[in-house]
Amino acid sequence: MTINSRGVDTKNTILNVSLSLFTQNGYDATSVAEICRQAQVSKGAFYHHFPSKQDLFLALMTSWLNEVSESFRASVESSQNIPLAIENIADQSRSLYDALQDGFPILLEFWRQANNDPEIWQQAIAPYRRFLSFFADAIQTGIQAGDFDESLDPDCSARIIMAVAMGLLLQASFDPEYEKWHQVTQAGIKLVLNSMRTTK
Amino acid sequence: MTINSRGVDTKNTILNVSLSLFTQNGYDATSVAEICRQAQVSKGAFYHHFPSKQDLFLALMTSWLNEVSESFRASVESSQNIPLAIENIADQSRSLYDALQDGFPILLEFWRQANNDPEIWQQAIAPYRRFLSFFADAIQTGIQAGDFDESLDPDCSARIIMAVAMGLLLQASFDPEYEKWHQVTQAGIKLVLNSMRTTK
DNA sequence: ATTAATAGACCGACCGGTCGGTTTGTTTTT
DNA sequence: AAAAACAAACCGACCGGTCGGTCTATTAAT
Numbered sequence: 001m002t003i004n005s006r007g008v009d010t011k012n013t014i015l016n017v018s019l020s021l022f023t024q025n026g027y028d029a030t031s032v033a034e035i036c037r038q039a040q041v042s043k044g045a046f047y048h049h050f051p052s053k054q055d056l057f058l059a060l061m062t063s064w065l066n067e068v069s070e071s072f073r074a075s076v077e078s079s080q081n082i083p084l085a086i087e088n089i090a091d092q093s094r095s096l097y098d099a100l101q102d103g104f105p106i107l108l109e110f111w112r113q114a115n116n117d118p119e120i121w122q123q124a125i126a127p128y129r130r131f132l133s134f135f136a137d138a139i140q141t142g143i144q145a146g147d148f149d150e151s152l153d154p155d156c157s158a159r160i161i162m163a164v165a166m167g168l169l170l171q172a173s174f175d176p177e178y179e180k181w182h183q184v185t186q187a188g189i190k191l192v193l194n195s196m197r198t199t200k
Numbered sequence: 201m202t203i204n205s206r207g208v209d210t211k212n213t214i215l216n217v218s219l220s221l222f223t224q225n226g227y228d229a230t231s232v233a234e235i236c237r238q239a240q241v242s243k244g245a246f247y248h249h250f251p252s253k254q255d256l257f258l259a260l261m262t263s264w265l266n267e268v269s270e271s272f273r274a275s276v277e278s279s280q281n282i283p284l285a286i287e288n289i290a291d292q293s294r295s296l297y298d299a300l301q302d303g304f305p306i307l308l309e310f311w312r313q314a315n316n317d318p319e320i321w322q323q324a325i326a327p328y329r330r331f332l333s334f335f336a337d338a339i340q341t342g343i344q345a346g347d348f349d350e351s352l353d354p355d356c357s358a359r360i361i362m363a364v365a366m367g368l369l370l371q372a373s374f375d376p377e378y379e380k381w382h383q384v385t386q387a388g389i390k391l392v393l394n395s396m397r398t399t400k
Numbered sequence: 401a402t403t404a405a406t407a408g409a410c411c412g413a414c415c416g417g418t419c420g421g422t423t424t425g426t427t428t429t430t
Numbered sequence: 431a432a433a434a435a436c437a438a439a440c441c442g443a444c445c446g447g448t449c450g451g452t453c454t455a456t457t458a459a460t
Contacts, residue, residue, distance in 0.1 A: 010409075010410085024316075025316055026228070026312065026316050028226070028228030028229060029228060029316060031444075031445065031446080032445085032446060032447080033444085033445080033446090041410080041411095042410060042411045042412060043411080043412070043413095043446095043447080043448095044409090044410055044411050044412070044448090044449085045409070045410050045411075047446095047447070047448080048408085048409060048410065049409090052446080052447080053446065053447090103315060103316075104312065104315040104316065108312070111370065111373075111374060112226065112304065112308070112309075112312055114374060115226075115303065115304040115373055115374060116225055116226050116229060116303075116304065121374075124374075125374070125375065128374065128375070129375075153387075156380075156383075156384050156387055157391075159368065159371060159384050159388075160364065160368070160384065160387065160388040160391060162367065162371065163363065163364050163365075163366075163367025163368040163370075163371060163388060164360065164363050164364055164367060165363075165367065166363075166366075166367040166370050166371070167362065167363025167364060167365065167366040167367030167368075167370070168359065168360070168363040168367075170311065170363075170366050170367070170370065171359060171362065171363060171366070173311075173315055174311060174314060174315060174321075174324075174325070174328065175325065175328070175329075180356075183356075184356050184359050184360065187353075187356055187360065188359075188360040188363060191357075191360060191392055191395040191396070192391055192392065192395070194395045195391040195392070195394045195395045196391070210435080210436080231418075231419065231420080232419080232420060232421080233418085233419080233420090241436080241437095242436060242437045242438065243420095243421080243422095243437085243438075244422095244423090244424095244435085244436055244437055244438070245435070245436050245437075247420095247421070247422080248434085248435060248436070249435090252420080252421080253420065253421090401460100402459100402460080403458100403459080403460075404457100404458080404459075404460090405456105405457080405458075405459085406455105406456085406457075406458090407454105407455095407456090407457100408453105408454090408455090408456100409452100409453080409454080409455100410451105410452080410453070410454095411450105411451085411452075411453090412449105412450105412451100413448105413449090413450100414447105414448080414449085414450105415446105415447085415448075415449095416445105416446105416447100416448105417444105417445080417446095418443105418444085418445070418446105419442105419443080419444070419445080420441105420442105420443095420444105421440105421441085421442100422439105422440080422441075422442105423438100423439085423440075423441095424437100424438090424439085424440095425436105425437085425438090425439100426435105426436080426437075426438100427434105427435080427436070427437085428433105428434085428435070428436085429432105429433085429434070429435085430431105430432085430433080430434090
């Protein structure tokens with residue numbers, strides 16, 4: 001174990017533990033002391049790797065955002081057409097629901113913090129808008145390919161699709177015992193896509 | 201000041217101030233001391249009217265839940281058919297969006313706390329399920345009236361409709377500068393209802 | 401090969417301050 | 431006078447963050 005990997009290990013442990021704790025108890029209710037305890041690391045080590053608690057949170061958020069972004073892009077590239085790609089993305093929600101047993105999905109904790117902390121908001125609004133235009137662009141492509149009705153507003157539709165996904169995730173976080181969230185998500189997306197399809 | 205002697209006024213002031221503060225900064229970040237300061241009331245008065253901070257939160261939540269519940273019921277009774285009633289409810293979202301300038305919608309703060317505090321969860325899950333079966337019953341009625349396709353799953357559809365509303369509210373809380381959230385909500389609900397309608 | 405020097409990783413006691421909640425006593429209403 | 435309503439000082443626990451110093455692995459000098 002070189003000097004470098006020692007530090008990297010500690011940092012990753014802190015990242016993993018804090019992700020789990022933020023998910024379980026939320027940002028405010030998670031103390032740095034508790035993170036250190038579970039990561040079996042001293043407070044000094046913590047502040048050696050992260051300037052502040054908020055900075056750690058930001059690191060988690062941008063990392064998660066990048067993962068999701070990459071996963072979306074991969075879905076579109078591996079699908080034959082846009083409607084299928086969107087269904088594909090909805091299908092990936094299964095992993096989100098599986099991780100839900102641990103508590104409030106971390107996405108929503110990001111969301112909540114972004115509403116209260118201007119600095120976090122600033123780092124979150126840009127990726128959010130990227131997601132929006134990602135879907136809007138996809139829908140635009142779908143329209144040109146004849147898969148969607150040409151009278152469709154891509155931006156508006158993108159927000160609706162994101163709403164279905166997030167709204168169901170929100171409900172699933174609250175009522176995780178219900179087992180069919182994944183099916184409901186697929187049904188919901190199909191319902192929306194159905195109305196978006198060309199009527200001709 | 202006759203019927204409502206001092207006590208009731210004080211209690212209402214605390215209720216109003218705390219609602220505003222919870223909305224602006226969230227539950228954890230709002231201290232009892234700050235509530236008392238803005239309500240121009242001492243801590244003694246606070247704890248005279250509420251056993252605990254959590255209890256105050258619970259009072260706000262159940263009150264809000266009852267208001268919404270009543271508003272939904274009124275919408276159904278004043279509408280000619282179920283699809284129109286649902287559009288009507290969606291139309292009421294305007295007031296939610298208007299109140300959004302103040303911060304994170306209190307609904308979502310309720311939601312979040314319910315995920316971390318078992319006692320709050322217990323008090324929130326029952327109303328949530330009432331909302332679900334409210335919509336499910338409404339859809340069932342709509343099916344029997346011939347407004348919706350008979351192959352529709354009422355429970356699943358109810359969750360999807362709630363998802364659209366909540367998902368858009370979530371986005372609107374994050375990006376309040378966008379002005380068309382209300383229109384997008386109407387469009388989204390219509391999109392879903394359109395797919396639910398009888399194809400015959 | 402041994403030693404000295406260096407730098408990043410890490411420790412844990414400690415700081416000022418805030419938290420939710422309690423206690424004690426005073427004012428107001430009935 | 432009794433009870434309800436309120437004020438304000440106070441409590442212990444805990445918060446995020448700091449700081450002086452130690453440990454350990456690598457590099458440079460001998």
